[in-house]
Amino acid sequence: MVSSPHEAMHRIFQEYPGLFSRVSELLGVPIAAPASVSVMPTDLTESRPVERRVDTLLRFDGEGDESFLLAVEAQGKKDEDKPASWAYYLSYLYTKYRVPPLLLVVCQDRATAEWASRTVSIGPRQWPALTLRPLVAGPHNMPVITNVAEARKDLVLTTLAAITHAADPDIGAILKTLSTALRDAPEIIADPLVELTAQGLGSRPAAQQWRNLVAVDLSFYKSAISEEIRAEGRSEGRSEGRSEGRSEGRSEGIAQGILLFLARAGVDVPDEARERITTCRDLDTLNRWLLRAPTATSVEDVFAEE
Incomplete structure (x- = not known):
């Protein structure tokens, strides 16, 4: 079964083909930005019952005859059968389209x-007929971007870098940088990058970190993941509310979360408002306040319509 990180590592090139020019420069094989890019069919199946599919296939057309096919493969682990498949892909593509093919493999761990x-x-050995030389993007050569100004210069490359560094010990700082940079981007730009990042992190612990950042830093976006997080919060609040024995502990936890969000946003909380939050035991009310807290500019915003 294809995993979500697998999908994100190659699909980002479908969504943002121009990213390849920046990645190729990082990999030491600078390829100029194309005049146009076409998304190609990924089915490489022959008429015989042997099905072979490349993850993403793009055609890059430059000035004159400077055209090539880019096959992008997301690789999660070592697979000794893959080099033979990759060689087949490239040979088949050249035979079918008569356009030079290039293979880019995207990985999330250094060993792979x-x-x-x-x-x-x-x-x-004396005379190899073919030589397979993939370009590889992974944690060994993708930049660790923890500077917000640098991230803002190229949000798409920053997203790919975050995906390839999903297992990095500094992934928390990497994701925080990305979420901060995305705050200033229009929703039409930020929304697909938020989703690709979530998809690329898969089930790793970093995925929950990203969800938390989306809930706080990007709470004003209506992306699928942000809506999912808010729905989980409401569902959890209702579920906890059914258990009387745990209700008080749950309400205290929500209250602390509200105060934490306000503190992070630099919102001043007078003693009266703080007491109102910490002494409230109505879970529905607390959950409403919790959902408002990340975007509040004053404590009155939290209590709006109460």
Whole structure:
């Protein structure tokens, strides 16, 4: 079954084809930005009952005859059968389209990236007939972007870098930088990048960190993930409210969360308002306040319509 990180690592090139020019420069093989890009069919199946599909296939057309096909493969672990498949993909693509093909492999761990980077010679040792040389993007060569100004310069590259560094010990700082940079971006730009990042992190612990950042830093967006987080919060509040024995502890936790959000936003909380929050035991009311807290500019915003 294809995982969500697998999808994100190659689909980001479908959504933002121009990203490849920036990645190729980072990989030491600078390729100029194309004049146009076409998304190609990914089905490489022959008439015989052998099905082969590349993850993403793009056609880059430059000035004159400077055209090439880019096959993007997301690779989660070592697979000794893959080099043969990749060689088949490239040979088939060249046979079918008569356009030079190029393979980019995107990985999320260093060992897999180093394995995928190997040059594979196909043929007798004395005279290999074919040589497979993939470009590989992974945590070994993608930048660790923790500077917000740098992230704002290229939000798409920053998103790919965050996905490839999903297992990095500094992933919290990387994701915080990305979420902060996305705050200033129009929703039409930020929304797909929020979703791609969530997809790319998969079930790793960093995925929950991203969800928390989206709930706070990007709470004004109506993306699928942000709506899902808010729905989970409301559902959890209702579920906890059914248990009388845990109700008080739950209300105290929500109250502390409200105060934490307000503190992070720099909102002043007078003693009277603080007492109102910490002494409230109505879970529905507390959950309403909790949902308002991340975007509040004053404590009155939290109590609006109460």
